[in-house]
Structures are given as structure tokens and as C-alpha cells.
Amino acid sequence: xxQLYRIKMTDIQKRFAGVHALKGASLQVCAGEIHALIGxxxxxxxxxxKILAGAIRKDAGEIxxxxxxxxxQNPRDAHKLGIATIYQEFMLAPDLTVAExxxxxNLTSGRKLINWKTLNKSAQELLxxxxxxxxxxxxxxxxxxxxxxxxVEICKSLSxxxxxxxxxxxxxxxxxxxxxxxxxxxxxxxKDGVSIIYISHRLEEIFRLCDRITVMKDGCxxxxxxxxxxxxxxxxxxxxxxxxxxxxPKRDKVVMGDKILQVQHLRAGSRVQDVSxxxxxxxxxxxxxxxxxxxxxxxxxxxxxxxxxSGKILWFGEEVRFKNPLQAxxxxxxxxxxxxxxxxxVLEQSIEMNTTITSMKEVQNSxxxxxxxxxxxxxxxxxxxxxxxYASVYDRVSQLSGGNQxxxxxxxxxxxxxxxxxxxxxxxxxxxxxxxxxxxxxNQLAAQGIGIIMISSxxxxxxxxxxxxxxxxxxxxTGKIMKNEFSENNLIRLAMGGA
Amino acid sequence: xxKEKKNYQKLLDFILTNNTYxxxxxxxxxxxxxxEYFLTMANLxxxxxQYAGTVIVSIGMLFVILxxxxxxxxxxxxxxxxxxxxxxxxxxxxxxxxSVAVTLLLGTLCGLFxxxxxxxTKIAAFVASLAMMxxxxxxAYMISHGTPINTPAGTISQLGTAKxxxxxxxxxxxxxxxxxxxxxxxxxxxxxxxxxxxxxxxxAVHLAGIPVMQHVISVYAISGFSSALGGVIATSRTGIxxxxxxxGMELDCIAAxxxxxxxxxxxxxxxxxxxxxxxxxxxxxxxxxxxxxPSYPQDIIKGIIxxxxxxxxxxxxxxxQH
Numbered sequence: 001x002x003q004l005y006r007i008k009m010t011d012i013q014k015r016f017a018g019v020h021a022l023k024g025a026s027l028q029v030c031a032g033e034i035h036a037l038i039g040x041x042x043x044x045x046x047x048x049x050k051i052l053a054g055a056i057r058k059d060a061g062e063i064x065x066x067x068x069x070x071x072x073q074n075p076r077d078a079h080k081l082g083i084a085t086i087y088q089e090f091m092l093a094p095d096l097t098v099a100e101x102x103x104x105x106n107l108t109s110g111r112k113l114i115n116w117k118t119l120n121k122s123a124q125e126l127l128x129x130x131x132x133x134x135x136x137x138x139x140x141x142x143x144x145x146x147x148x149x150x151x152v153e154i155c156k157s158l159s160x161x162x163x164x165x166x167x168x169x170x171x172x173x174x175x176x177x178x179x180x181x182x183x184x185x186x187x188x189x190x191k192d193g194v195s196i197i198y199i200s201h202r203l204e205e206i207f208r209l210c211d212r213i214t215v216m217k218d219g220c221x222x223x224x225x226x227x228x229x230x231x232x233x234x235x236x237x238x239x240x241x242x243x244x245x246x247x248x249p250k251r252d253k254v255v256m257g258d259k260i261l262q263v264q265h266l267r268a269g270s271r272v273q274d275v276s277x278x279x280x281x282x283x284x285x286x287x288x289x290x291x292x293x294x295x296x297x298x299x300x301x302x303x304x305x306x307x308x309x310s311g312k313i314l315w316f317g318e319e320v321r322f323k324n325p326l327q328a329x330x331x332x333x334x335x336x337x338x339x340x341x342x343x344x345x346v347l348e349q350s351i352e353m354n355t356t357i358t359s360m361k362e363v364q365n366s367x368x369x370x371x372x373x374x375x376x377x378x379x380x381x382x383x384x385x386x387x388x389x390y391a392s393v394y395d396r397v398s399q400l401s402g403g404n405q406x407x408x409x410x411x412x413x414x415x416x417x418x419x420x421x422x423x424x425x426x427x428x429x430x431x432x433x434x435x436x437x438x439x440x441x442x443n444q445l446a447a448q449g450i451g452i453i454m455i456s457s458x459x460x461x462x463x464x465x466x467x468x469x470x471x472x473x474x475x476x477x478t479g480k481i482m483k484n485e486f487s488e489n490n491l492i493r494l495a496m497g498g499a
Numbered sequence: 500x501x502k503e504k505k506n507y508q509k510l511l512d513f514i515l516t517n518n519t520y521x522x523x524x525x526x527x528x529x530x531x532x533x534x535e536y537f538l539t540m541a542n543l544x545x546x547x548x549q550y551a552g553t554v555i556v557s558i559g560m561l562f563v564i565l566x567x568x569x570x571x572x573x574x575x576x577x578x579x580x581x582x583x584x585x586x587x588x589x590x591x592x593x594x595x596x597x598s599v600a601v602t603l604l605l606g607t608l609c610g611l612f613x614x615x616x617x618x619x620t621k622i623a624a625f626v627a628s629l630a631m632m633x634x635x636x637x638x639a640y641m642i643s644h645g646t647p648i649n650t651p652a653g654t655i656s657q658l659g660t661a662k663x664x665x666x667x668x669x670x671x672x673x674x675x676x677x678x679x680x681x682x683x684x685x686x687x688x689x690x691x692x693x694x695x696x697x698x699x700x701x702x703a704v705h706l707a708g709i710p711v712m713q714h715v716i717s718v719y720a721i722s723g724f725s726s727a728l729g730g731v732i733a734t735s736r737t738g739i740x741x742x743x744x745x746x747g748m749e750l751d752c753i754a755a756x757x758x759x760x761x762x763x764x765x766x767x768x769x770x771x772x773x774x775x776x777x778x779x780x781x782x783x784x785x786x787x788x789x790x791x792x793p794s795y796p797q798d799i800i801k802g803i804i805x806x807x808x809x810x811x812x813x814x815x816x817x818x819x820q821h
Contacts, residue, residue, distance in 0.1 A: 305706060329708025337706055346700040348766055353696065357707045360689040369687045412707060 004067050006031040006195040007052070007164060012061035014047055014219075021047045023219040024061075027197075029164070034186060034196045036206040036227075039216035039239055040459070040492075045199050048216070049166050052197075053085040054078035084157030085166040090149055092156075094142030099123035101141050102155045126155050130185055147178030154185065165189065166197045171205060183209055201290045203232050203496055215239055236496075240459065240488040248464030249440050256467070257281030259317070260420045260451040261302070261333070266311035268301035273475035275311075279420060279451040284442065286466030287455040288491050294475040295455045296338055299422045303335045304328045329358060334413030336406070338424040338455075344409035345397050352393040354408050355379045358416035382411045386441045403434025410441065420451035427461060439465060459488050471495050519760050519772045522808055526782050534789040542785065544666050550781040551670035552577075552732040553751055554774055558681045559610075559725030560752040561773045562718040565685075567698045567765025568617060568624035570719060573726040573752055575635035576609050577745030580730020582639045585648035585740025588655065595655050603727045609635060610723020614716035628719075632749070639742035648740040655731075656738030670732055677725065682770040694718060698765025755780055758808045779808060 007029040014022040022044045029035045037045050050056045052063070054075040063070050065081055072078050078085075092101050099120045100107065107114050123137035132151050135144070141152055150170060157165060167186075171179045186196055186209065200206055206213060207227055215222040215238045222238055261279040266272060271294035279285050287295045300306040302313060304322030313320055315331055322328040325335075337343035346354055356363050356375055363375035379393045388407040390400060397408055406426060413421050423442065427435040442465060446452050456462045462469050463486040471479045471494035479494040514521065531538045556573050563570040580602050587598035609631060616627035650656065661669045685691035693714050696704045705711045726745075733744040753763075755776035761768030783804050787797045 303706075324708075324710070325706050326708040326710055335706060337703075342700070343702050343706055346696050346703050346766075348699050349696055353692065357692075357696065357704070357709070360692065364689070368689070370689075370692070416708075 005029060005064070006066060007197075008062075008064040009048070009052065010062050010064075012048060012051060012063075013059045014044075014051065014056070015059055021219050022051075022058075024221065025216060025219060026061075026221045027214055028224065029195045029197060031163075031195055032190055032193045033211040034190050034198055034209055036210040036213040037197055037199045037216065038201070038203075038206065038213060038235070039222075040457075043216040043239075044219040045216055046168060047219075049085065049168060049197065049199065052078065052164075053083055053166060055085075079160065082161050082163035083166070084160070084162045084164070085168070086150065086153050086157070086170060087168055090153050092141045092149060092153060095140060097138050097140055098127075098135060098144070098152050099137035101152055102126065102137075102159050104156065105160070123155070126159065127151075130155065130158075130188065132181075132185075145178070147174050147181065150174070150182065151185065158189075162194060164195045164197065166199075168199045169201070170198075171200065171202060179205070201496060203235065207232070236489055236492055240492055248461075249436065249443055254282060254446070254467060255449075256283050257449055260315070261453075262312075262314040262317075263298075263302060264312040264314075266298060266301060266313070267309040268306055268311075269297060269309070271297040271475050272301055275472070275475075275477050277470050277477065277480070279453055281419075281449045281451055282446050283468075284446050284452040284454060284466045286462035286469040287453065287472060288457070288459065288462050288469050289472035289495050291457065293472040293495065295472050296424055297475075298472070299335060299424060299453065299455065302328075303333060303422065305335075329416060329418075332417065332419035333422070334358075334416060334418035334420070335422040336409050336413070336424065336426060338428070340402075340405055340409055340428075345405060347398040348396055350394050351383070351390055351397055351400070351408055352376065352379045354397050355382055355393075355411045355415055358412045362415070378415070379411075382414050383407070385414065386410065386444070387437060401434065402430040403437060406430060406434075406438060407441065414445075418450065420453070421445065422453040422455070424455045425457065426454065427456070427458070435461075459491050462491070463488070473497050518811065519758065519775045522758070522811065523775050523779055523782075526779055530782050530786040533786055536789050537786060540666060542789070544668070546778075546781050546785050547671045547674075548668050548736075550777055551668075551674040552729040552736075553748070553755070553781070554674040554777045555677045555725050555732065556729040556745075556748060557752040557755040557773050557777050558677055558770055559722035559729075560749075561681070561756050561759075561761060561768050561770060562694060562721045563624070564753070564756050564761050564763060565694050565698045565765060565768050566715055566718050567701070567763075568715070568718070569628060569753065569763070570610075570613065570722045571625065571628040571749045572609065572613060572631035572635055573722060573729070574745035574748035575632045575639065576606050576723055576726035577730040577733060577748055578639040578742050579609070579635040579642075580606050580727035581733045581744040582643045582648060582730075582740040582742050584655065584731050584734045585650050586642050588650055589648055589740075595658075598655075599731050602731055603724055606727020606730070607720050607724040610720040610726070611716060613723070614719030617719065618712040618715035636742070639744075643740060643742045645742065647742075650734065650738050650740065652738065655735045659732070659735035659738070670736070673728075673732070677728075678770050678774055685770060690714075690717075695766055698767070700766070751777075751780060754805050758805065779804075 005028045007027065009027045012022050012025045025044055025048050027048065039045050051058045052072065054072045054077050057073060063072060070081065102123050103119060107119065120137040127133055127135050127137065130151065135148055135151065141149060144152065170182060174182065190196060198210055210227050212224060212226050213235070214224045217239060257280055259278050259280050264276045266275040275298045277285065289295050297306065301308045304324045304327055308321055320331065341347055352375055356379060363371060363378050365371045376393055383390065386407050388404050388411070390404060397405055400408065426438055430438065442452055442454065454462065454465060467483055469481045469486065469491065470477055471481065471491055473495055478497065481490055536542055556577060560570055560573055583605060584598045584602045587593045587601055588595060613628050613631045616622045617624045658669055663669060663672055685695065693709055697711055697714055701711055730744060734740050756768060756773050757763065758779050759768065759772035759776035761773065783801050784797070787800065
């Protein structure tokens with residue numbers, strides 16, 4: 001007889017505009033267990049959980065709850081089934097009290113008016129039950145520590161009848177002691193029969209806390225194992241063991257020149273604790289790390305977008321500290337940011353205006369007035385150099401496909417004749433064909449002697465493109481791997497801080 | 500078939516790009532039909548004369564709106580400008596040209612200060628300019644002791660009525676110059692380009708190495724300057740420096756920009772279309788006066804027409820996105 005699962009998801013499919021995010025994912029979770037869901041960035045964990053929580057709808061597949069086939073169309077359906085999610089960003093109102101937040105869905109417990117006394121008392125009871133009696137129900141949520149906010153978030157879901165609790169990277173923002181408290185709480189909930197789905201990159205936590213593990217990769221189910229039947233090494237293999245498709249264009253002989261950028265012991269904010277690296281002319285330096293490892297923050301600090309606290313930055317051997325992006329741009333450093341739409345492009349303006357934004361003087365006549373012909377020719381030339389497809393340079397950038405948008409975001413640095421360009425997740429949200437084109441672009445620039453920094457969360461991409469990869473973890477460089485030592489195991493071990 | 504579709508698309512595009520002008524044309528036809536006095540030289544010259552100041556102040560407002568900000572202080576700065584010009588002439592006995600220059604300088608300084616608050620201290624533009632609005636209105640009444648200041652006859656008021664050609668007053672010429680200049684700056688120079696792009700996506704522009712803060716401050720200075728100029732013009736038309744000048748001007752200017760297709764979230768708008776926006780408002784006011792509609796219902800009708808014009812704008816831009 002088949003075991004009765006609290007949750008059984010089978011063959012779940014989901015496509016987002018051209019990207020096949022889930023290709024037959026499945027998951028089985030028992031009542032009263034803590035079940036880890038792991039996989040690389042982009043493996044589809046969060047998408048699968050959003051489907052379970054009703055935040056997005058599946059294209060195909062079945063969901064069974066307690067042996068009954070169920071359709072979850074929206075968050076309210078999930079809610080009725082007792083499925084609650086604690087997201088990385090909390091859904092709390094910081095200016096309301098703890099009690100108000102916990103009972104926000106039913107403040108009056110069925111009556112017409114709010115009875116504050118009862119409300120605070122019930123909140124206190126709930127908190128006491130969980131072992132967090134020291135949280136004041138009347139305190140404003142915004143004044144609590146992040147960990148306590150998380151507890152409030154959990155309480156909020158428990159104020160309803162919760163059967164399944166989904167936690168997405170809950171410990172990412174917590175301190176060591178806070179994590180201990182959270183774990184105690186989760187174990188307690190598990191004993192009460194709640195099923196907990198736990199998404200995390202931290203393997204130590206998973207081995208300590210979870211009963212079973214489901215591994216996902218590239219939108220598929222890989223394997224489900226009992227925690228006590230597997231060791232860390234094997235688990236990493238399951239997560240990354242994939243065929244490296246040959247989508248990375250070969251680079252002709254790499255000619256590396258002088259050091260363009262040297263960063264030494266950089267500190268900037270909590271996410272950048274001690275970072276050193278060099279970039280040579282014609283070199284592609286990859287940056288690997290988990291989300292939140294401080295890669296983007298490092299580059300923003302170097303670029304002058306965020307303040308540097310200490311450390312040394314050498315630009316062509318000369319010590320510099322860019323106070324704002326303008327200074328960096330003037331010296332020939334460019335950055336294609338992570339969020340193309342919010343940071344990389346002025347979406348609602350023309351392709352031409354986006355391309356020449358860094359080089360307006362070049363397309364003006366001697367009286368500093370824009371020359372329509374000059375600007376159009378200049379734009380066309382730059383865009384042709386990187387094989388961009390567009391109808392007219394006067395079209396808005398928002399009309400282009402993701403890959404071509406990315407090329408326009410890059411074009412402005414070519415227009416500015418940058419000597420070193422930072423790419424932050426350059427292929428995010430573009431399809432496979434466009435990815436290869438972007439790789440070609442990057443190689444072409446490197447061949448011209450431009451120094452390239454490439455942040456990416458996709459290991460095959462980094463290993464296929466880079467001359468060396470620098471791995472970061474919690475704001476620090478944990479390793480530099482040269483091309484001949486590249487392996488996914490190497491990278492992920494350094495990124496996760498495993499043995 | 501294919502070609503027909505393309506032509507249709509072209510026509511649709513043409514209508515959508517120029518919908519502001521169609522609104523104006525439509526209104527013009529309606530007005531001409533509604534009153535026989537509308538389409539007379541005297542009336543048209545009068546409209547141009549009367550709304551020259553509004554055009555100039557609206558252009559200043561447009562620069563601010565392009566960056567995604569708003570300047571509620573324009574009406575008050577205008578009052579301050581109106582009073583101060585008269586005051587400098589009457590009390591300090593300054594020559595006209597000097598009074599005007601000092602007034603324009605002070606107006607620019609008011610704008611600079613508002614801009615500084617917005618760009619540097621990150622006070623919301625609405626709030627910063629609201630504060631400047633009450634400060635300037637207060638200053639205007641304080642300087643004038645609450646009573647209008649009469650300028651000597653035949654001095655500044657001569658400018659207000661002087662004509663270049665029989666159908667063209669100096670004020671209209673000044674307004675046209677301001678519009679032409681602003682249109683040139685917005686479309687042809689790096690400064691204007693940057694202002695527009697900042698309004699579209701401040702973060703991306705900042706990361707492209709453009710000093711956002713200076714540009715944001717500068718648009719408020721421009722707005723302050725043009726408001727003060729609007730105040731000078733108000734004084735020149737009546738010969739009186741009045742603390743009550745420019746009441747509600749900020750709303751007319753915002754309405755003009757929006758009717759002219761400007762987006763309050765920034766990055767979109769044009770000088771010439773803003774003028775059309777002013778003309779739409781002007782014609783509505785004018786025709787109702789000609790038809791002797793009492794002033795309270797006038798305000799209601801004006802409000803309704805603004806809503807209709809903006810709805811039409813939104814509707815057409817939505818069609819365009821599909």
C-alpha cells in the first residue's frame with residue numbers, strides 16, 4: 001500500500017516566457033517531518049514552492065494533499081489548505097504591533113470591534129507556546145530584531161490552522177544564536193505534526209535539522225534521500241552533476257596584458273568584509289558565490305556606487321577611490337548591472353539614447369548640439385559590432401528581447417571605450433541562444449584587451465568563460481581557482497564553506 | 500492586405516503621437532462655433548497676451564515634472580516676483596531692468612533651495628515645494644504689507660501692453676522665446692537629454708555615470724526662474740505688484756503639462772505640447788467668459804475637461820502599448 005503523504009506533487013511543469021523553469025518536478029512530504037529542498041540557484045525550488053503556496057499557477061502536474069487531489073489556484077486556496085510560507089522578505093507591517101500583525105486576518109475574532117486586551121493576550125499565549133514569551137505583543141514589529149520578526153511571521157501563520165510551513169532560506173539573515181532559537185521552534189512544530197519544507201543552501205543546517213532531502217536540478221526532481229543515509233560530498237554531487245553542454249564558444253589564444261584593476265582587502269558595509277582580486281587586460285575573471293555572498297556589493301563599491309570603508313583599489317597601478325560612478329566611468333570602468341530593467345537601462349527611452357548616454361559629446365557637433373546623423377551612425381556602428389537586432393534606433397529599449405536589451409546595456413560602455421567592464425549576472429532571464437551571443441560578445445571584448453569581471457550564479461557559465469574564478473562566501477574571498485583546476489565541486493565547496 | 504495594415508498602423512501612430520494637437524483643434528472648432536466673438540483678432544491676441552505668463556511658468560514646471568518631481572511653489576514664487584519687482588522700483592527706486600534682474604535672481608535662489616531639499620536631503624518634492632509655497636506667499640504679503648504696490652504709470656506696465664506688430668505683443672514674443680529655448684535645450688543638448696533620462700530611470704542614469712543630484716537641483720532653479728519671470732510679467736500687465744498673484748497657478752501649470760502628455764512619474768513631456776496644454780486651458784476659460792458662464796460653474800467645467808483630456812491621453816498611450 002502506498003504511504004499517505006501530507007503533500008505529494010507530481011510532474012509539475014511551469015514555463016515563464018520562453019524559460020522552462022520546471023520540467024517535471026515532484027515532491028513528497030510526510031506529516032510531522034522537516035523536509036529539505038535543495039538545488040543550485042535557478043534549479044526551480046522557489047518556483048515549485050510558489051506553486052504550492054498559490055503565488056503562481058502550474059502549467060501541468062498534480063498536487064495531492066492528504067491523499068486528495070487538489071487544485072491550488074491562488075494564495076487563498078493554499079491558505080484554506082493550511083499551507084503557509086515564510087518568505088525571505090517578510091510580509092509584516094512594521095508600524096503595527098506584534099499582536100496586530102499576528103492576527104491581521106482576523107483582528108476581531110468574529111465580533112464587530114477589536115478587543116485589544118484579548119488580542120494581546122492571545123498573542124502572548126501563542127508566543128509563550130513557542131517559547132518566545134519575551135516578545136511583547138504590544139511592541140511595534142519594526143522595532144524587533146530580524147529573528148524575532150521571523151518568529152512573528154511564523155506565529156502569524158500559526159494563528160490559522162497550519163499543516164504545512166514553507167521556509168525559504170530562513171537563516172540567511174539570522175545570527176548564530178537566533179538560528180538556534182529558530183531550530184528549537186521548528187522541532188517543536190514538527191512534534192505537533194506540522195510538515196515543514198525547508199529551503200537552504202547551508203548544508204550543515206540541513207544535516208542537523210532535516211529528516212529527508214529532495215534534490216532538484218534544472219527544474220527536475222533528482223532524488224529523494226534520508227538525511228542519515230547520505231553524506232555531504234554525495235549530496236553536492238547530486239546537486240551539480242550535470243552534463244556540460246557545449247554552449248561556450250572557444251576562445252582563441254588568450255593574450256593577457258597588464259593589470260588593469262587591483263583590489264586589495266576591500267571592506268564596504270556588512271556584505272563586503274575582505275575582498276582582494278586582480279584583473280588583467282584581456283582576462284575574464286569570474287565571481288562565484290551564493291546569493292548574498294557579497295559579489296554585487298563588492299562591485300558596486302569598486303564602481304563608486306556604494307561607499308568603501310577601507311582597502312586599496314589600484315587602477316592601472318595608480319591608487320584610486322571612485323566616490324561616485326561618474327568618476328569610475330571617466331577613468332574607463334563600466335558596469336552592466338544585475339537588474340537590467342531597473343539599473344542597466346532607461347527602458348522607456350530610445351535605443352539610441354541608451355547607447356550614447358555615456359558618450360554624448362561624441363555625437364554632438366562643435367557647438368555641443370546633438371547631431372542627429374552623427375548620433376544615429378555612431379549608435380548603429382556600436383550595435384552592429386555586437387550583433388544587436390533592432391528595427392530602428394529610435395525604438396524604445398523596452399521593445400527589444402532580453403538578450404538584445406542586455407546588448408544595449410553593454411553598448412553604452414563600448415561607446416565610452418571602457419577598459420574594464422563588470423558584468424553582473426549578464427545572462428539572467430535570457431534564452432539559451434541569446435546567452436551564447438552574450439558569451440561571444442564578452443569573448444570578443446576580452447580579445448580586444450578589455451578586462452572583464454563576470455559575476456554569475458551559474459557554474460557552467462563561469463567555468464566555460466573565465467580564466468580564473470574567485471569564490472566568495474559571506475563577504476570574503478574563500479578561494480581563487482585557475483582554469484585548469486575548475487570543477488563544480490571545487491566551486492560549490494568554497495561557496496558553501498563545506499569540508 | 501499587409502500594406503493596408505501597415506498604413507493603418509502608421510495612421511494610428513500619427514494620431515497617437517499628435518493627440519494633444521487634435522484635442523486643441525477639436526476645442527478650437529467647438530469654440531469657434533459656440534461664439535462669434537471667439538474667432539476675432541482682438542480675442543485671439545488677448546488670449547496670447549493673457550496666458551504668456553502661464554506658458555512661461557508651465558515650461559519651468561515641465562522641467563521639474565520631467566525629472567519625476569513636482570513644484571507646488573510656482574504660484575507663490577510668482578507672487579513674490581510680482582511684489583518684489585514693484586517694491587524694488589517704488590521703494591528702492593531701482594531702474595526697471597535692475598529690479599527685474601534682482602527679482603529673477605531671487606526666484607532662481609528660491610528654486611535652488613527647493614531643489615537642494617529635494618536632491619540632497621531627499622525630502623519629497625511635494626513636501627519641499629509645499630513649504631516653499633507658503634514661505635514665498637508669506638514673503639510676498641509681508642513685503643507688500645498685504646496691499647498691492649502700484650508702480651509709476653508708463654514704466655513697467657508699458658512692456659505689458661507694448662506690441663511688436665499689431666497682432667503680436669512683447670509678452671507673447673517673450674513666451675515664444677522661452678518655449679523655443681526650452682525645446683532646444685530638451686531635444687538638442689546633453690543637459691536636456693540627461694533631465695529626461697533621469698526622470699525615466701534615475702538609478703540607471705546614476706550608474707551610467709551622470710551626476711543626478713546637480714541636474715535635479717537645476718530643474719527647480721529653472722522653475723524658480725521662470726516663476727519669477729511670470730511674476731514680473733504679471734506686474735507688467737497690470738502695473739501692480741500683488742501678493743495675490745499666481746493663486747492656483749501651480750495647478751494650472753501641472754494641468755497644462757499633463758494635458759500636453761507629460762507623465763507625472765517623469766521622463767515624458769514636451770515644451771510645445773505643454774504650450775498646447777496651456778492653450779487648451781486658455782480656450783476653455785475664454786469661451787466660457789464669452790458665453791458669460793458664471794465663474795463657479797466655470798471651475799467645474801474646467802475640471803471635467805481636464806479629466807477628459809487626460810483620460811484621452813492615457814487611453815491613447817495604452818492603445819500604443821499593445
